Amino acid sequence: MSDLDDLYQTLILDHNRAPRNFRQIGSPSGHAEGRNPLCGDTFDVWVSVADGVVTDVAFLGQGCAISKASASMMTTIIKGKPVEEVQHLFERFRRMVTGRAPADEGDKSAARKSLGCLSAFAGVAAFPIRVKCATLAWHALMKAVDEGAERAKGSVTKHAL
Amino acid sequence: MRVGEPAAGTAVWDGGRVRAEFPMLARALRGNPLVYLDSAATALKPQLMVDAVSEYYRHVSANVARGVHTPSQEATERFEDVRAAAARFLGATPGETVFTGGTTASLNLVAQTIGRQRLGKGGGEILVSELEHHSNLVPWQLVAQATNATIRAIPIDSSGDLDLDWLARNRSGQTRVVAVCHVSNVLGTVNPVRRIADLAHEVGAVCVVDGAQGAPHLPVDVVALGCDFYTVSVHKLFGPTGLGLLYGRRALLEAMPPWQGGGGMIGSVSIERSTYAPPPARFEAGTPPIGEVYGLGAVLEYLGAWDWEALGRFEAGLVERARSELAAMSGVTVFGAPQERVGVVTFAVDGVHPHDVGTALDAGGVCVRAGHHCAQPLMAKLGVPATVRASFGPYSIEEDVAALVAGVRRAQKVFGQ
Numbered sequence: 001m002s003d004l005d006d007l008y009q010t011l012i013l014d015h016n017r018a019p020r021n022f023r024q025i026g027s028p029s030g031h032a033e034g035r036n037p038l039c040g041d042t043f044d045v046w047v048s049v050a051d052g053v054v055t056d057v058a059f060l061g062q063g064c065a066i067s068k069a070s071a072s073m074m075t076t077i078i079k080g081k082p083v084e085e086v087q088h089l090f091e092r093f094r095r096m097v098t099g100r101a102p103a104d105e106g107d108k109s110a111a112r113k114s115l116g117c118l119s120a121f122a123g124v125a126a127f128p129i130r131v132k133c134a135t136l137a138w139h140a141l142m143k144a145v146d147e148g149a150e151r152a153k154g155s156v157t158k159h160a161l
Numbered sequence: 162m163r164v165g166e167p168a169a170g171t172a173v174w175d176g177g178r179v180r181a182e183f184p185m186l187a188r189a190l191r192g193n194p195l196v197y198l199d200s201a202a203t204a205l206k207p208q209l210m211v212d213a214v215s216e217y218y219r220h221v222s223a224n225v226a227r228g229v230h231t232p233s234q235e236a237t238e239r240f241e242d243v244r245a246a247a248a249r250f251l252g253a254t255p256g257e258t259v260f261t262g263g264t265t266a267s268l269n270l271v272a273q274t275i276g277r278q279r280l281g282k283g284g285g286e287i288l289v290s291e292l293e294h295h296s297n298l299v300p301w302q303l304v305a306q307a308t309n310a311t312i313r314a315i316p317i318d319s320s321g322d323l324d325l326d327w328l329a330r331n332r333s334g335q336t337r338v339v340a341v342c343h344v345s346n347v348l349g350t351v352n353p354v355r356r357i358a359d360l361a362h363e364v365g366a367v368c369v370v371d372g373a374q375g376a377p378h379l380p381v382d383v384v385a386l387g388c389d390f391y392t393v394s395v396h397k398l399f400g401p402t403g404l405g406l407l408y409g410r411r412a413l414l415e416a417m418p419p420w421q422g423g424g425g426m427i428g429s430v431s432i433e434r435s436t437y438a439p440p441p442a443r444f445e446a447g448t449p450p451i452g453e454v455y456g457l458g459a460v461l462e463y464l465g466a467w468d469w470e471a472l473g474r475f476e477a478g479l480v481e482r483a484r485s486e487l488a489a490m491s492g493v494t495v496f497g498a499p500q501e502r503v504g505v506v507t508f509a510v511d512g513v514h515p516h517d518v519g520t521a522l523d524a525g526g527v528c529v530r531a532g533h534h535c536a537q538p539l540m541a542k543l544g545v546p547a548t549v550r551a552s553f554g555p556y557s558i559e560e561d562v563a564a565l566v567a568g569v570r571r572a573q574k575v576f577g578q
Binding site for chain 2: 064
């Protein structure tokens with residue numbers, strides 16, 4: 001049963017019970033929906049980016065404890081971070097939950113330290129079917145960021161015309 | 162006599178002997194003995210089925226209905242023998258028994274052939290039910306879009322039984338198709354197919370029955386059921402994946418156009434046009450799943466030796482035990498209380514998402530299905546995004562129920578419920 005306790009750490013259960021930034025952003029720079037058609041989990045993610053830095057991020061939706069806690073912890077950890085750093089963070093997070101070696105650091109425990117509270121999700125690697133739950137909101141976040149960048153480009157073009 | 166009903170018979174199902182024939186049950190899962198409660202997703206396979214498939218690939222390995230050489234003749238003979246056995250299993254004739262890729266393929270075939278024929282150019286109506294699996298829903302949506310037809314669903318009552326009064330009131334001369342499941346894959350409801358077929362026929366509609374969850378638990382007799390089409394999912398019937406059976410009433414099959422074109426389904430072919438083979442070959446374009454048919458042949462011989470009444474009583478006892486023990490737990494909701502239920506118990510745990518229940522059970526070696534069960538309209542009706550489903554088979558035992566209940570308790574403990 002230790003696999004189970006590893007997976008559902010106190011921090012994850014806490015974020016599942018009381019998700020942070022569980023709200024909508026009025027005028028975000030980007031928005032995207034993350035949906036897992038296999039299980040029906042759905043999350044909306046809103047993000048505000050200014051000068052390449054995430055100034056606000058929030059989410060709403062429904063899903064299992066892993067997907068909801070992952071979305072919640074994602075919002076707490078990326079606020080105030082440059083988009084580029086967020087992308088690197090997601091890559092490291094993805095490597096951890098899929099049980100792959102860190103790309104840049106050889107040492108798994110050092111890599112986990114650099115993930116901060118996200119290392120609570122290390123137990124997901126023992127349940128490969130749950131990887132999609134842990135990464136669902138992150139994928140939506142990346143889409144929202146891209147959508148925001150596209151929209152910004154579009155408005156620049158419009159101004160130029 | 163329906164399997165699942167309390168019967169006068171007294172024979173006891175020998176689960177222990179059956180278990181020894183399913184090698185998967187010898188496997189451990191995360192350090193626990195495997196507890197398999199997901200037979201409604203796919204049944205476990207007996208060794209003799211695996212051997213039969215292997216035998217085809219090792220010693221026969223020939224195409225059917227194409228070669229003059231001996232292995233091809235052997236394969237063709239066996240292929241048609243299995244068709245005859247499958248027809249007996251359904252209470253049909255070999256000419257009415259089509260091999261398909263599965264229940265999804267069977268239902269798409271029916272929708273795209275007789276469905277299109279009957280719905281014509283518009284104004285027609287298809288009646289499905291709120292219990293349907295997506296595979297008995299989406300194929301009808303595709304044909305409805307192509308023919309400008311409408312789709313309505315027979316509602317369920319609070320027990321999970323179909324409201325047949327609604328069907329009696331709402332069927333009309335515009336109703337071309339009534340498509341329902343024999344057994345609900347979520348609630349286990351056994352639908353009164355005979356009555357539904359009669360109601361359909363009285364207004365000239367065809368009655369299509371998705372039998373994926375019926376055939377593994379109930380004896381099937383398509384004549385007694387009175388339906389026009391009936392589908393069997395072979396992998397849910399202890400056979401290989403990738404194979405389905407479609408029963409179609411002879412007169413209807415003969416009037417239906419082909420669905421897919423290719424080798425094996427033709428009379429003669431020129432560059433511009435072709436004539437088609439009679440059924441069932443008309444609906445079996447291309448090389449069929451021959452190895453899988455060998456596997457089905459072994460399964461049908463094996464099932465023929467079962468005491469289905471004793472099995473039905475035993476399964477019904479297990480399902481009821483699981484239902485009552487889960488229902489007695491605080492914070493657990495069991496869905497549906499149909500008049501007749503076979504095979505499955507579906508439930509939810511307060512404060513614990515079904516996937517998390519599923520993972521907690523998996524950690525203890527228990528396999529269940531957690532999710533929407535490819536029945537999103539029914540989930541919406543029940544007012545939940547997903548549920549947990551435990552489903553039973555001939556190899557299920559009382560210890561499986563105990564492991565299920567212990568696993569649900571464990572999930573509640575982890576989540577502080």
